[in-house]
Amino acid sequence: MDLNPETFWQGLVEHKLVIPVRVQGAFGRGPVFEDVLEHVNAAITTLSAADGAEVYTFPPVIDRQIIEKTDYLDSFPHLAGTVFSFFGKERQAKELSERVHAGQPWADLQGMTDVCLNPAACYPLYPTMTGTLPANGRLVTMTNWVYRHEPSPEPTRMQSFRVREFVKAGEPDAVVAWRDQWLDRGVTLLRELGLPANPDVAADPFFGRAGKILADGQKAQKLKFEVLVPVISADNPTAVCSFNYHQDHFGSVFAIKTADAATAHTACLGFGLERVVMALFRHHGFDPTAWPHAVRARLWP
């Protein structure tokens, strides 16, 4: 069952599903890979068609204050990507050019901008929710590019990837019930796609020694679930969906109130689209025209 990551990568490359680049986790995607990804995303849309979610799209860069205000840098300083640029005049530009051409370091000629890379598809949404929610709360879906600074030769661990996200904001009970409903939906969809998917309680990859305590608390409270599919390893299956119940964290930071003036609770769930696609190639082969009929019928109805 287990697969050398390098072997899987070579298969993806040889079938032109991915286009290799010099840096890890930032490869290009070929047309067949994208076609599968679009149809996985469309199947998720169909699942949720009756829910009436608002559909937003956010760019890959977001207001840097969002990661500052939400304690993201306490929990995941090592994963955050910040955007720097050049703020100098002619003289500094000349020095920048000379250093770049000489192969010398030039990081000190860059300054921090007001934007950072989006670390999780839902982050740009919360500040736009400040105020009072409608009586039934709000439900929003997005497909956004997210960034994690974790270069790796393992194909499913990317620096840059797309997440199909749903966010529910409202009363605690409604938010938890909604999260539970989607956990069933996610597992069902993935199994219908022929993937050996299983849900499990999970924890985020918190930084440092204190991170272990945070992760244990998160697991004990069952705040995070994942749906896992073996891609590289049966013992360490890949998380292809993630479900996070934030309680009142984002509601407090961004002053999001329920109709009866309580601090709103929020939960989000995301399908890692590239990971679902890779799991399909891993389990059904590199040529989608040869996939089992039921899987093809589910994706190209």
Added chain:
Amino acid sequence: MDLNPETFWQGLVEHKLVIPVRVQGAFGRGPVFEDVLEHVNAAITTLSAADGAEVYTFPPVIDRQIIEKTDYLDSFPHLAGTVFSFFGKERQAKELSERVHAGQPWADLQGMTDVCLNPAACYPLYPTMTGTLPANGRLVTMTNWVYRHEPSPEPTRMQSFRVREFVKAGEPDAVVAWRDQWLDRGVTLLRELGLPANPDVAADPFFGRAGKILADGQKAQKLKFEVLVPVISADNPTAVCSFNYHQDHFGSVFAIKTADAATAHTACLGFGLERVVMALFRHHGFDPTAWPHAVRARLWP
């Protein structure tokens, strides 16, 4: 004819076409905005269906060596976005956390990563073309998110936006003929969409005093064309398409050879998808259901 940028922005916001955020040029897009954008992109795909372009997708972050090797930082140091992250241990993480919570600067606790933001949709493609091209060269199309560090309250000047790009690599004559064909196609499509589009020779926004000389040379050689549509101002119309003939620049840097072993020439063209969409809202109103029949028929055939 002229329009206060703030008035146009308010119209986009009031009609929920864009979702305002605190920083400039990084706003969210609503479902109607995205629907128009997808159909503009599909119309471009239809235009080029017979050309047999290879379809790639690259993430918003790319190998930093690409901007170092291509002299991008000589020409546009002020527009480039580089990705920084945290490389420290426990002690530095504690300091980062304390500074962030105290509202103090923390840029010096970030280090440069191996990736930067993609400054132009075609950049990640060139290094993947190293080697010898087929006899007729290569044609590739992509829809990628690009970044420019130019925050502005003017809606069409964004930090992060999508470009539908085409790249041709091959013999100089074939590349130039292809570019000219697309200049006609672009103007025709935009006029069919009811937009007062006109092509013009153009220059890039090169940095600094030497930039003026570079821009004059680029114009004299007619290396860059744009298709312009008035959105905010009749005197300063907005570039919605850009056509760049690079001669042998990328071919030399990345050792791209024609079938007869000469250095390949390249040209690219890009539709600024958000700008085309905004031009449509500017000229036909904020409600696409009320747009002229011919425009609707062209976009939703």
